[in-house]
Every structure is written in C-alpha cells, then in structure tokens.
Amino acid sequence: ASDKQSICRTYYSNAFGHEREIEVNYKAERNAVYDYILDILDTCDINEIKTKRKVFLNNLRKSFSKALGMTARAANDVSLWEHSYMTASIFKALLGQSILENEFPVIKDKKEIENKKPFRIFSVGWDFFDFVSRSQTIPDVVGRIKVLEEIKEEIKNRIEAEFLLGNCIYEDDFGLHFLVPAAFDDKTIIKNQILKIFNEKTNGFLIPHLNLTDDGGKLTELLPEAVRELEKKKEIDFIPKWMVDWKDGLPRKKLICNVCGKGFYCEGDKEEICRTCKEIRNKGREEIKPQTRFIDEVAWNGREYENVALVVLNFDLENWLEGLFVRCLFIRKYDEKNLQKLKDFYNSELCSSNYDINKGFIENLLNLGALKAWVDGIDEAYNGALTQVNNRIDVYNSSGDFVKSILSNIKTSLEKLRKKLEEKDRNTVRKMFEELNKDKIEEQLKAEFRKIEDYLLGSENRDEKRKIVKKSTIAEIIEKIFLKNPSPSRLMRVWNNTKDFFEDLSTSLCEGSFVIERYILGITRSFNVDGRAWEVEISAKGKKERGEIVFDGNNGITVTPHINRFIEENKDVELKIKVTDRDWEEAENEFSVKKFKEKRSVRGYRTISVSPNMFIFLVPASKIIDFIIALKSKYIEQFGKVYGKLPLNVGVVYFKRKTPFFTVLDSARRFIGCFKVQKDLVKEIHDIKGSKISTDIGIIELPYKLGDGEIDYYHPYLIVEEGGIALKETRVKHVLSLENWEKIKIHPSFFDFEYLDTTVRRFDIVLGEDKKRTHPIVGNKGPRPYLLEDVDKFERLKEIFERIGSWTPIRDIEALAASKRQEWSEKGELGDRKAIYEELIDSALENKLRRFFDDKNWGNNV
Ligand SMILES: [Zn+2]
Structure with a gap:
C-alpha cells in the first residue's frame, strides 16, 4: 500500500474499491473485546467453552469488522475481522499438522507453505434446491432453510470445537468448507458423525456429500477445487433414516408424504404430511418480524391481491475465489x-x-x-x-x-x-x-x-x-x-461483502414494502391448534366474507387482508366466525368474536435465503421493476469499480398466489442453472464523456473516486482486448484512460423473468444451443436471458405489468405471434410480410392491452 490515510479521516473500502468513512469508537470496542475475553477466562468450565467460543467469535466479528487490518490505501479493503479470523484459521490448521506429523513447528517461514503443502480443504455439501423446493408453503421453505442452518452449526461445532480439525473458511447455501491439516485423511469417524446429523435433522431427506482436496499451500487453488468437487455430488454410502422407517410395521396403512415424497403419514390422518415435514413446517412458522410468512400478505397491495414474484439474485464468485480478479486490482499506484x-x-x-x-x-x-x-x-x-x-x-x-x-x-x-x-x-x-x-x-x-x-x-x-x-x-x-494479493483474508472479505450487500438489500426491501395489517379478534373460545392459517367464513347481519385466520389461544388473527375491510365495516355488530377448513379437527367450529382487540402490522415481504452468492426473496409483482432499477444503481455504486468482473444475475418468477410453491422454487433453481453458463462479451466503446462509457449495450457510468473525492488509481480498471497494462492473465485499463473504439471485455450480468401461468411453464427456463433461451417468436436467437443493462428498457413496460395484474394477454400475443411467424416462414414468406407481421402484432397489442389504459395513449408505454 502506498497511500497513508489521515488518522482523523479514515476510509474503509470494500473488496472492490467502494469506500466509506470509518466511524468507530475504538475504546468502546476494545473494552467490549476485553470483557468477552475476561468472561471466557473467568469460567474454566470445559463444558461451557464450546458455547462461549461461539458467542465470543460472534461478538469479536461485530467489533473487529468495524476496524481496518491496515489503514494505508489500497490495503484498507480488509477488516481486522477477516485478517484475524484467517490468520487464526491458518494457525489452527498448521498446529494440527504439527501434532499429526509430530514436528514442531511444521512451517518455519511463510515461504515454506507453498512447498510443504500443509493444508487440505474438507467440505460438506448438499443439494440445496432439491431439499428446499420440496415445499408447499413459505413455512416449509423457511423451515428447511432453518434446518440447514442448524446442520451447519452442528457440523461446525464438531469440526471446529470438538475435533479441533480446523475452521470453516467459506460457506454458502450449498456447503461448508474447512481448512484442515494435510495429514488429516481418515475421515471415517467424522463422516459417521456428519451422516448422523443429517439423519437426525432431516430424517435423511437431505443427503450429504463430502470431499477432501489434495494437499496444497494456496487457498486460491484449494478452495475453487473444493467448490467444484462438491458440485459433482459424489455418492456416499448413506442410509437415509426414512428408508429404514418404511420397514417398521404399523397398524395403519402408510401413505407417502405429500410434501417430501419420502416420509409417510398414516391412512386416516387429516393432514397428508409426514412427521419430519410437519416439524420442519412448524419451525418455519416462527415469526421473523416484521416479515410475513403468508403468501397472501405478500400479494396484498392495500386494494387487492396481485401476483407475487420470487426473485433469485446470484453473484458469480468463481473468478474471485481463485484470486484471478483480485489480481486485477492495484495495491500501489502504478506508473x-x-x-x-x-x-x-x-x-x-x-x-x-x-x-x-x-x-x-x-x-x-x-x-x-x-x-x-x-x-x-x-x-x-x-x-x-x-x-x-x-x-x-x-x-x-x-x-x-x-x-x-x-x-x-x-x-x-x-x-x-x-x-x-x-x-x-x-x-x-x-x-x-x-x-x-x-x-x-x-x-x-x-x-x-x-x-x-x-x-x-x-x-x-x-x-x-x-x-x-x-x-x-x-x-x-x-x-x-x-497488484493486490489474493490473501486468505482478502478472499474472505470478497464473500463477506457480497453477503453484506444481499443483507442490506433485504433490509431495504422489507422497509420499502407494503405495510400489511393483521386484525386481532378476541374470540369466545381458546384453541390449541398449530400456527397455520385456517379457512373461515366471517359473518355479520347475514353478510359473509371468506378468508383465513391464525388461532393463538383465544385470539383470531387475520392473515388474508381483504377480510379486514369486512371487519371494519361491521365493527359495531356481532361478528361470527365459522371454520370451514377441511383439516379442522376441533369439535366446535362456530363461535363469536368477543371484541376487536388491536391491529398489528407486518410487511408484505419475505426473505427466503441469503448467502454470499445467492439471495432469494418474495415481493409483490408490482415492486419488481422499481426494485431491479434500484438494485442496478446500488450494484454499480458498490461494485461498479470491478465492472464486468463480478456479474450479478437476476431471475424473476411471477406467479399467482395459489400456484404450487414447489414449481416456483424449481423455477429459481432453473434460473441459477441458466446463469451459470457465462459467455464473455466483447464490446466496442462508441463514446466516452468523463466516466460515462457508451457501448451498444447502453451507457454505463462507473465510479472512479475514492471516499475523499480523489481519483482512485487502484480499482476502476476494465479488462481490454488490446493495449492497457499487460497483466499475467489479462490486460486492464483505467476507466478514465479508455478511448473511443477500444474494446472492453465483460462477464455480463443477466436479467430474466418467467410468468408461471402454468406449472409446466418452468420447463421453459432452460438454455438452448446458443446459450440463449428459446423464444416463442424468435427461437434460438432470442434475447433471453437479457443483459442487466437492458433493464432500463423494461421501465417503460412497468405500467403494463402493474395495470394488467395478469399476463394472459401477453401470453396470447406471444402465442399469436409465434404461430403466425411459423405459418409464414414455412411458406417462406416472412421476408415479404415482415411489415404486415409487425402490424399484426401491433394491432394485437392494441386490442389486448388498450382497455387497461383507458384514454391514455398506451402505445408510448410499450
Ligand atoms: Zn414429508
């Protein structure tokens, strides 16, 4: 690092050059850390040490994340937390190696590490989407994510604290990766323990995959290998508990569970769900305020139920894990x-x-x-x-x-x-x-x-x-x-930053979503039923309204917001509730409302899962276009200096709130698959004005300043075809020294969506030969997936998306266009008829869509 910072104004950079000023009370943080340490030292109870370690690390992370490992630029991109955690993890693995090899110290000098290859990575993974998509409701999926978290914690506890093998150095939705001594090779004992965890927590529905890399000295080689090997999902000899359970004889006939398709329920049970799925569902019902767990509350916009969108965001971190793109950033000013x-x-x-x-x-x-x-x-x-x-x-x-x-x-x-x-x-x-x-x-x-x-x-x-x-x-x-060195702590910073980005998005999405009210009704009876929503009929003075209610002791809580209006209108008369749900097992199913107690508010938003490379959530369909436009600008703000090197893909699944949830989740999985097939794009620069670069994928304006307003000579470099600074694997050029007609190379960010009008529509989310999705009109040459840069074009369609609230007309037009095109091109006439074809589509659009826009000239909106 070459640029020392003043002590009174220190800027803290993310791993990609985005700086913000540090505001931290060092004394307070230091004292807090001392307190945790004293607390650990005071209790020498060996049984408590494991729990205390977890709490300690958690607190240490909070304090150390606020401070820098080094203040001089451009080393101000690693926090004290990443620096300390990775140093400790390396030490732990080396110490393990010393013990296993009976040699101390195994490494006398940092330089010996590469030759001696003292490390391996031990990974535990699973098929995330296979497990998670076996869900019918939000609680099913949330419960499954919670179970995954519990499994992760258990495994970490075993490997980090019980076996003292090493620390977890990278984790995402798909697995855990531990840095362990190279001499560790007998994984039988650990393997058995891990298999047991999966059987206990999921009844064996989720199958673990294990991998141990070869010996190595470089994290940038070991970690990508570990991730790749885990993706292969190698078979292991695992006997899932649910299989064994089918063998036990029971007096009643066993029927296969409707949710997981693996466990069973017994003939005559009201709910067609196995015990494990039921437990998982209950787990998912625990409220995470202020987010909702009911799809109806996500769909409600204050007036009506609209369509819901499940959004899956994904960062492609591969080139970062292997250090390639870290080595495209400068640590010292280069001349x-x-x-x-x-x-x-x-x-x-x-x-x-x-x-x-x-x-x-x-x-x-x-x-x-x-x-x-x-x-x-x-x-x-x-x-x-x-x-x-x-x-x-x-x-x-x-x-x-x-x-x-x-x-x-x-x-x-x-x-x-x-x-x-x-x-x-x-x-x-x-x-x-x-x-x-x-x-x-x-x-x-x-x-x-x-x-x-x-x-x-x-x-x-x-x-x-x-x-x-x-x-x-x-x-x-x-x-x-x-160039920046892809040190272990810097790599950790990369995925901590992408995860932080998703977590911040989750907070702002939740804050920006609709406030949904729940009415709390005091009822004459108290029911001890589980936390699901029950179908009811509320009546007053002979009028009726259908909806759903959650029972909590002697409270009935409305979770289908449309019935609130009915309750409001009949506030002064006696309300009666009749449970019409077919699963209702209580003897009594009709009772009165004693009084209207209060309103509670939640948000029409739900996070499904957050990890460094993937973020899945639910929002109302009308929020999507605005969200993606806001997302794009936040992305450029925080990651724009590494433009073209850290793709952020966006997949949107629009669906009706009654659509089977597993098809929605399966669509998300398919989008992730489509985004994986990356193709480098080479784009010619047409025009440059300051930092505004115009290419045929649109105008991009990239950040190029440090926190204090000075020009950043460390980060904003684009990959170029020729010229620039020749690095080992590529050529880069500072964003301000780019010239017209130069060619920049980018790993594109994709944006794509699908209307799940039928459950089989999800099978359309697949790439054709040209690494493009087959389009009903233009076939293999279609635009999908779109580039994230194109999303601005969709802003004009926003009104249509919102007003129609349904995509049937759009589907009709697509079908018409596709059939006409096929009909004509079979006759070889499309060329002559292009004008007519366009006119036909135009009139179809007019015909189908005009009614949504009344007197307005809707044509300008399309
Ligand atoms: Zn089940």
Whole structure:
C-alpha cells in the first residue's frame, strides 16, 4: 500500500474499491473485546467453552469488522475481522499438522507453505434446491432453510470445537468448507458423525456429500477445487433414516408424504404430511418480524391481491475465489513510465550494486581536476584539461542508452565546455565548471531516483522490491509489487461483502414494502391448534366474507387482508366466525368474536435465503421493476469499480398466489442453472464523456473516486482486448484512460423473468444451443436471458405489468405471434410480410392491452 490515510479521516473500502468513512469508537470496542475475553477466562468450565467460543467469535466479528487490518490505501479493503479470523484459521490448521506429523513447528517461514503443502480443504455439501423446493408453503421453505442452518452449526461445532480439525473458511447455501491439516485423511469417524446429523435433522431427506482436496499451500487453488468437487455430488454410502422407517410395521396403512415424497403419514390422518415435514413446517412458522410468512400478505397491495414474484439474485464468485480478479486490482499506484525508468536505472552503469548512485561512474564522467587547475589560472594545465574534457565526452558516448538519455544535458554541457575551452574563454568555462559539480549532480540524481522509489516501491521491503524490479519483466513486476494479493483474508472479505450487500438489500426491501395489517379478534373460545392459517367464513347481519385466520389461544388473527375491510365495516355488530377448513379437527367450529382487540402490522415481504452468492426473496409483482432499477444503481455504486468482473444475475418468477410453491422454487433453481453458463462479451466503446462509457449495450457510468473525492488509481480498471497494462492473465485499463473504439471485455450480468401461468411453464427456463433461451417468436436467437443493462428498457413496460395484474394477454400475443411467424416462414414468406407481421402484432397489442389504459395513449408505454 502506498497511500497513508489521515488518522482523523479514515476510509474503509470494500473488496472492490467502494469506500466509506470509518466511524468507530475504538475504546468502546476494545473494552467490549476485553470483557468477552475476561468472561471466557473467568469460567474454566470445559463444558461451557464450546458455547462461549461461539458467542465470543460472534461478538469479536461485530467489533473487529468495524476496524481496518491496515489503514494505508489500497490495503484498507480488509477488516481486522477477516485478517484475524484467517490468520487464526491458518494457525489452527498448521498446529494440527504439527501434532499429526509430530514436528514442531511444521512451517518455519511463510515461504515454506507453498512447498510443504500443509493444508487440505474438507467440505460438506448438499443439494440445496432439491431439499428446499420440496415445499408447499413459505413455512416449509423457511423451515428447511432453518434446518440447514442448524446442520451447519452442528457440523461446525464438531469440526471446529470438538475435533479441533480446523475452521470453516467459506460457506454458502450449498456447503461448508474447512481448512484442515494435510495429514488429516481418515475421515471415517467424522463422516459417521456428519451422516448422523443429517439423519437426525432431516430424517435423511437431505443427503450429504463430502470431499477432501489434495494437499496444497494456496487457498486460491484449494478452495475453487473444493467448490467444484462438491458440485459433482459424489455418492456416499448413506442410509437415509426414512428408508429404514418404511420397514417398521404399523397398524395403519402408510401413505407417502405429500410434501417430501419420502416420509409417510398414516391412512386416516387429516393432514397428508409426514412427521419430519410437519416439524420442519412448524419451525418455519416462527415469526421473523416484521416479515410475513403468508403468501397472501405478500400479494396484498392495500386494494387487492396481485401476483407475487420470487426473485433469485446470484453473484458469480468463481473468478474471485481463485484470486484471478483480485489480481486485477492495484495495491500501489502504478506508473509504467517511471517503473521503466527505475528498472533501466537499476540495470545501468549509473546504479551501484546497492542501488545507490555509482560513485565510480560519476567520478569517471565528471572528474575535471585538470580543468579546475586551468580555471584557477595555471596555464600549463590547458592541454591536460582539454584531453580530460574529451575523455569525459568519450565516457558519455561509450555508456548505455539509458545513461545517454538521462544525462544528455551533461553531454551538451561538456561539449559546450569544450568549445569555450578551445576559445580559452576562462570566465564562461569557470561558470560551467561550477555547474558541473559532481557532488551536486550526484545528489540531484540520487534525489530523483529516491523519489521514484518512494512513490513506486514504498518503504516496506524495499531491497526485495528493488531486486524484483531489476531482474523481472514488467508483467512480473506488476504482479509481484503492484497488484493486490489474493490473501486468505482478502478472499474472505470478497464473500463477506457480497453477503453484506444481499443483507442490506433485504433490509431495504422489507422497509420499502407494503405495510400489511393483521386484525386481532378476541374470540369466545381458546384453541390449541398449530400456527397455520385456517379457512373461515366471517359473518355479520347475514353478510359473509371468506378468508383465513391464525388461532393463538383465544385470539383470531387475520392473515388474508381483504377480510379486514369486512371487519371494519361491521365493527359495531356481532361478528361470527365459522371454520370451514377441511383439516379442522376441533369439535366446535362456530363461535363469536368477543371484541376487536388491536391491529398489528407486518410487511408484505419475505426473505427466503441469503448467502454470499445467492439471495432469494418474495415481493409483490408490482415492486419488481422499481426494485431491479434500484438494485442496478446500488450494484454499480458498490461494485461498479470491478465492472464486468463480478456479474450479478437476476431471475424473476411471477406467479399467482395459489400456484404450487414447489414449481416456483424449481423455477429459481432453473434460473441459477441458466446463469451459470457465462459467455464473455466483447464490446466496442462508441463514446466516452468523463466516466460515462457508451457501448451498444447502453451507457454505463462507473465510479472512479475514492471516499475523499480523489481519483482512485487502484480499482476502476476494465479488462481490454488490446493495449492497457499487460497483466499475467489479462490486460486492464483505467476507466478514465479508455478511448473511443477500444474494446472492453465483460462477464455480463443477466436479467430474466418467467410468468408461471402454468406449472409446466418452468420447463421453459432452460438454455438452448446458443446459450440463449428459446423464444416463442424468435427461437434460438432470442434475447433471453437479457443483459442487466437492458433493464432500463423494461421501465417503460412497468405500467403494463402493474395495470394488467395478469399476463394472459401477453401470453396470447406471444402465442399469436409465434404461430403466425411459423405459418409464414414455412411458406417462406416472412421476408415479404415482415411489415404486415409487425402490424399484426401491433394491432394485437392494441386490442389486448388498450382497455387497461383507458384514454391514455398506451402505445408510448410499450
Ligand atoms: Zn414429508
């Protein structure tokens, strides 16, 4: 790092260069940390230590995440938490290696790590979507996510605290990865324990996959290998408990569970669900305020039920896990011209073996003792002086190109001096002689190169860096000195940042969603039924309204907001509730409302799951376009400096609130599959205005400033086809030095949606040969998935999405367009009929959609 920060104004960067000012009370945080430590030391109870460790780490994370590991730019991108956690995890694995190898210390120096390969990664994974999509309701899926969290905690507890093997260094929805000693190879005991956890927590519905990598010394090699191997879902000898359970004889006939399709319920049970699924569902019913757990409350917009959207966001982290894109960011300001100059200096006669100015060479070039004698008035010294000046010019002429270029003015002076000497112009010669003072010139040269060294190399390990600059190629120098190092803590920061981004989005989505009211009705009876919503009929003075209610003791809580209006209108008369639900088992099913107690509010929003690479949530359909536009600008703000290197994909599944939930979740899985097939795009720049870059995928405006407003020379570099700075694997160019017609290379972010009008529609979410989704009208050449940049175009469609509230007309038009196109192209007529075809589509749109826009000129909206 080269840029020290002032102590009173320190900026904290994310792993991608987005800076914000630090506001932290160090003393308070320090004291808090001391308190946790004292608490641990005070209780020496070995049984408590495991729980305390968890609490301690949690608190430490909160405190240390606020502080920096290093304040100088651009190393201000790693917090003290990542730095400490990864250092401790490496130490733990090395200590384990020492014990297993009976050698202490196993590693004497950091440099030995690469050769000795003391690490492995032990991973535990599972099929997330297979498990999670076996859900009929929000509580089913939320419960499954909770069970996954519990499984993760249990496994961590075993590996980190009981077996002391190593720490979890990366986790997402699909698995856990532990850094363990290379000498660890017998995983039988641990494997059995892990299988047991899966059987206990999920009845064996979820099958674990295990993997142990080869020995290694580099996280950037081990971790991507671990993730890739886990994706292969290798079979293990696991006997799921549910299979065994089917063998036990029971008096009543066993029937297969409607939710998981694995467990069973017994003939005659009201609910067609197995015990495990029932337990999971109950787990998912625990409220996470203020989010709702009822799809009807997500769909309610204050006036009516609209469609719901399940959104799946996903970051492609692969190139970051393997460090490639970290090595495209700069840790020191880079200046190619000065680096070349410094390198040439080190390799020239002008530089001594200890990287100083070579006194001997300066002596040879500028020792003008005889000349001095003549200047001082000794006439006999004249011939000697002339010879000396000629010799000095010879020294210059026989030196290398670098010296020639850097000392060209000295040559000019020497030649002028010779001329004046020949003219015996003693006064001018004296002046010139004084200017050619070798000590002064040596001093100046020294100052010049020290300044370049200070700027380019900094003060840390300068001699080592000097050696690198002298001996290596420019690309190697950049790699070794100027680029960020994908250190374990920096990698951890990458996925902590993407996860934080999703968590912040979740908070702001929830805050921005509709406030939904629940009416709490005091009823004449108290029921001990579970927390599901029951179908009821509320009546007053002969009028009726159907809806759903949750029973909690002697409260009835409305969870279908439309019935609130009915209750409001009949506040002053007696309300009666009749439970019409077919699963209702209580003897009594009709009772009165004693009084209207209060209103409670929740939000029409639900997070399904958040991890570093994936975020799934539910919102009303009308919120989507605004959300995606806001998302895009937040994404550019926080990740824009690594534009084209950290794709964020967005998949939206629109569905009616009664649509079977598993088809919705299955659609999300299919989107993730589609987004995985990345294709690099090469785009030509048409126009640049400041940081606004215009290409044929639209105008992108990228951030390029540090927190204090100065230009950031560390992060905002785009990958270019030619020119720029040549790195080992790619070429990059600073965003402000891009030029028209240059070609930038990007890993695109995709955006796609599907209307789930039928449950089989989800099978359309699949890529065709061209890595594009087959389009009903244009076939394989279709635009889907769209680029995230295109989302602005959809803003104009927003009104249609909102007003129609249903997509049947859009489907009709698609079908018409597809059939006409097929009909005509079979006859080879499409070419001639293109105009007619367009007109037909136009009139179909007019016909189908105009009624939603009354007097407005809707055409401008399409
Ligand atoms: Zn089940």
